[in-house]
Amino acid sequence: MDGYAGNMVFVDLSAGTVAIQPTPLDLKREYLGGRGFGIRLLTDLVDPQTEPLSEKNAVIFASGPLTGTGIPLGSRYEVSTISPLTGTASSANSGGVFGWKMKKAGFDAVVVTGRSAKPVYLLLDNGKAELRDAAHLWGKTTGQTTDAIVEELGDKTVRVSCIGPSGEKLVRFACIINEKTRAAGRGGMGAVLGFKNLKAIAARGDRPIEVADEARLDVVKERVRAKIQENGIEQALHNYGTAVLVNIINENYVLPTRNFQTARFPNAENVSGETIAKTILKRPKGCYACIVQCGRVHEFDGEAGEGPEYEPDWAFGPDCGIDDLKAVVRANNICNEYGLDAISAPATIACLMEMVEKGYVDHPIRFGDAAGMLALVKQIATREGIGDELAEGSYRFAEKYGHPELSMSSKKQELPAYDPRGIQGYGLATATSVRGGDHVYGYMISPEVLGAPEKLDPYVTEGKAQWVKTFQDLTAAIDASGMCLFTSFALDAQDYADLIATTTGMPIDTTELLRIGERIWNLQKLFNIKRGFGRSDDTLPARLLNEPLQEGAPKGQVWRRDEMLDEYYALRGWDTDGIPTREKVEELGLA
Amino acid sequence: MVEGGRETNRTGSVMTVTVKSFATFREVMEMQIVLPFPEGATVRTLLADLTSRFDRLDEQLFAAPGTLRDFVNILKNGRNIDFLAGLETSLEDGDVIALFPPLAGG
Numbered sequence: 137m138d139g140y141a142g143n144m145v146f147v148d149l150s151a152g153t154v155a156i157q158p159t160p161l162d163l164k165r166e167y168l169g170g171r172g173f174g175i176r177l178l179t180d181l182v183d184p185q186t187e188p189l190s191e192k193n194a195v196i197f198a199s200g201p202l203t204g205t206g207i208p209l210g211s212r213y214e215v216s217t218i219s220p221l222t223g224t225a226s227s228a229n230s231g232g233v234f235g236w237k238m239k240k241a242g243f244d245a246v247v248v249t250g251r252s253a254k255p256v257y258l259l260l261d262n263g264k265a266e267l268r269d270a271a272h273l274w275g276k277t278t279g280q281t282t283d284a285i286v287e288e289l290g291d292k293t294v295r296v297s298c299i300g301p302s303g304e305k306l307v308r309f310a311c312i313i314n315e316k317t318r319a320a321g322r323g324g325m326g327a328v329l330g331f332k333n334l335k336a337i338a339a340r341g342d343r344p345i346e347v348a349d350e351a352r353l354d355v356v357k358e359r360v361r362a363k364i365q366e367n368g369i370e371q372a373l374h375n376y377g378t379a380v381l382v383n384i385i386n387e388n389y390v391l392p393t394r395n396f397q398t399a400r401f402p403n404a405e406n407v408s409g410e411t412i413a414k415t416i417l418k419r420p421k422g423c424y425a426c427i428v429q430c431g432r433v434h435e436f437d438g439e440a441g442e443g444p445e446y447e448p449d450w451a452f453g454p455d456c457g458i459d460d461l462k463a464v465v466r467a468n469n470i471c472n473e474y475g476l477d478a479i480s481a482p483a484t485i486a487c488l489m490e491m492v493e494k495g496y497v498d499h500p501i502r503f504g505d506a507a508g509m510l511a512l513v514k515q516i517a518t519r520e521g522i523g524d525e526l527a528e529g530s531y532r533f534a535e536k537y538g539h540p541e542l543s544m545s546s547k548k549q550e551l552p553a554y555d556p557r558g559i560q561g562y563g564l565a566t567a568t569s570v571r572g573g574d575h576v577y578g579y580m581i582s583p584e585v586l587g588a589p590e591k592l593d594p595y596v597t598e599g600k601a602q603w604v605k606t607f608q609d610l611t612a613a614i615d616a617s618g619m620c621l622f623t624s625f626a627l628d629a630q631d632y633a634d635l636i637a638t639t640t641g642m643p644i645d646t647t648e649l650l651r652i653g654e655r656i657w658n659l660q661k662l663f664n665i666k667r668g669f670g671r672s673d674d675t676l677p678a679r680l681l682n683e684p685l686q687e688g689a690p691k692g693q694v695w696r697r698d699e700m701l702d703e704y705y706a707l708r709g710w711d712t713d714g715i716p717t718r719e720k721v722e723e724l725g726l727a
Numbered sequence: 728m729v730e731g732g733r734e735t736n737r738t739g740s741v742m743t744v745t746v747k748s749f750a751t752f753r754e755v756m757e758m759q760i761v762l763p764f765p766e767g768a769t770v771r772t773l774l775a776d777l778t779s780r781f782d783r784l785d786e787q788l789f790a791a792p793g794t795l796r797d798f799v800n801i802l803k804n805g806r807n808i809d810f811l812a813g814l815e816t817s818l819e820d821g822d823v824i825a826l827f828p829p830l831a832g833g
């Protein structure tokens with residue numbers, strides 16, 4: 137009666153065994169679920185020196201207490217592991233229906249260790265768990281895998297989270313896809329499953345998900361529902377999807393173009409959310425219990441699928457100098473089918489394009505070549521030809537050819553769709569992100585560009601360190617709760633605390649909520665430090681620190697790391713090397 | 728595209744300003760419009776001109792007279808007017824003003 141399913145399943149792939157255990161109370165109390173569960177279990181189970189692609193790495197799938205409770209946008213699950221792309225303790229979040237189904241099947245978390253000798257998939261079946269042969273699924277796309285499992289179980293209610301051929305081929309940025317189009321996208325989670333020979337997790341069941349105080353939860357639910365429905369931002373997400381950002385980021389002169397060589401794309405309109413809505417959009421679509429429905433179902437020229445979201449739209453589009461919307465959408469669909477991160481794949485292609493332009497690599501691809509880009513996506517997805525080298529990610533690729541500075545990444549993970557030179561706080565957030573280059577571990581674009589919850593001057597560094605810390609901690613807690621991060625445009629910390637407290641019966645107020653987030657953040661950080669990460673890793677590509685923007689209002693600006701990093705470390709209770717002090721570690725109960 | 732009629736003020740100087748609209752604003756006004764303004768005009772002048780041309784724009788821009796709705800963003804040449812002089816931000820010849828309703832993504 138606390139919003140949780142009540143059990144976790146431990147899967148030892150080497151031994152071929154599953155063991156079910158109750159979800160411990162202290163784990164719930166200190167880490168909530170989702171990313172919190174994932175990082176706690178990962179750091180408990182895995183030696184910090186572990187190679188990401190080794191038998192010893194663990195992968196944790198975890199939902200949160202708010203997942204599947206009927207709370208609007210309570211749809212998420214999170215996958216945590218040591219990333220083969222970054223080497224950090226990492227996590228990736230996904231929506232859709234799978235997280236809810238995991239709980240209906242009776243599980244808050246699935247903890248996978250070891251390596252199977254042959255391909256298998258895990259079936260979570262109404263309180264039971266079993267490993268099943270997946271030889272016949274190996275080599276299949278995510279869509280084929282999903283259909284095959286649904287068919288062999290003869291049960292349309294089953295939901296599947298799986299890898300495609302890219303995970304099997306150990307592409308360092310292979311992702312995990314549920315319901316064919318929803319991705320736990322970043323960090324190469326799919327490669328870890330591929331290495332482990334775990335093709336999929338399927339879930340079905342009808343276990344009740346009971347909450348602590350239904351009457352009080354209903355009141356809070358109605359409050360948050362009204363806030364979301366009345367919020368203009370959420371309405372825009374429904375109408376135009378996330379790609380509505382293309383124009384506003386471009387008009388701010390911070391839309392990275394041609395591998396961050398400039399920050400304005402003249403043809404942005406052609407790949408904008410407005411154009412998507414006008415041309416290829418069939419209907420909006422939502423995850424479980426979502427009243428926003430930011431997903432896009434598209435159809436054109438026989439192509440049918442979902443997306444594109446803003447990030448892949450930008451990365452296959454402006455970052456590759458491409459304004460052909462249909463090519464962008466096709467590329468995104470290939471990523472969904474093969475199970476590739478649709479940020480890292482295109483950003484790696486953009487890196488190749490610049491390497492070619494500068495004469496460092498000999499290849500026919502050029503910026504703006506949509507057909508060439510599409511061919512490269514497939515090559516990466518299957519590690520064919522130059523795709524085999526690109527499948528290592530932009531950093532390893534660029535380094536191999538002597539120019540790592542042309543990889544637009546942080547901690548070897550490709551940066552998302554915003555130029556930090558004109559958005560100082562966002563730069564700090566992504567540089568200090570404990571999972572590497574990132575935008576959803578603390579979305580500073582919201583205050584610095586979109587003006588929510590209040591408008592912050594994006595060119596100013598003063599005061600940003602505190603905002604970044606608060607956003608990072610709050611986001612960690614939201615991810616742990618099972619809520620979609622997009623609720624944060626309408627809700628505040630009090631709303632989340634009330635939702636969690638009434639659902640779980642645990643005494644969670646805003647202070648405690650942020651403390652849980654901070655605990656997760658620090659645990660991830662401490663693990664990374666043991667893996668050799670330090671202050672010098674909390675940075676961005678030299679281009680962003682040294683080469684001023686050339687156009688528009690932010691002309692002349694660079695990203696000013698030195699004005700923010702020390703203050704950020706101090707606010708976090710970390711020393712000048714970015715190592716949490718003993719007091720901080722003790723305060724958070726991490727000693 | 729709508730081309731506004733040319734007007735002159737007493738000193739005879741006229742500025743030309745390009746206004747672009749995005750997302751839901753496109754449902755109530757032109758996507759792009761070039762307008763003339765007398766010297767000394769501000770963003771406030773511009774918005775008054777626009778709301779007189781496009782009936783439904785006013786309620787989408789303003790929560791109350793003179794107060795923009797939450798999360799409406801207005802850029803002058805790529806700079807948010809909140810960090811210039813707000814609605815009193817002066818217009819200059821050749822300016823591009825971009826109008827965004829509340830929106831987000833990620």
Ligand code: SF4
Binds near residue numbers: 422
């Ligand atoms: S807002 Fe979008 S991502 Fe979030 S739950 Fe709704 S449809 Fe899913």
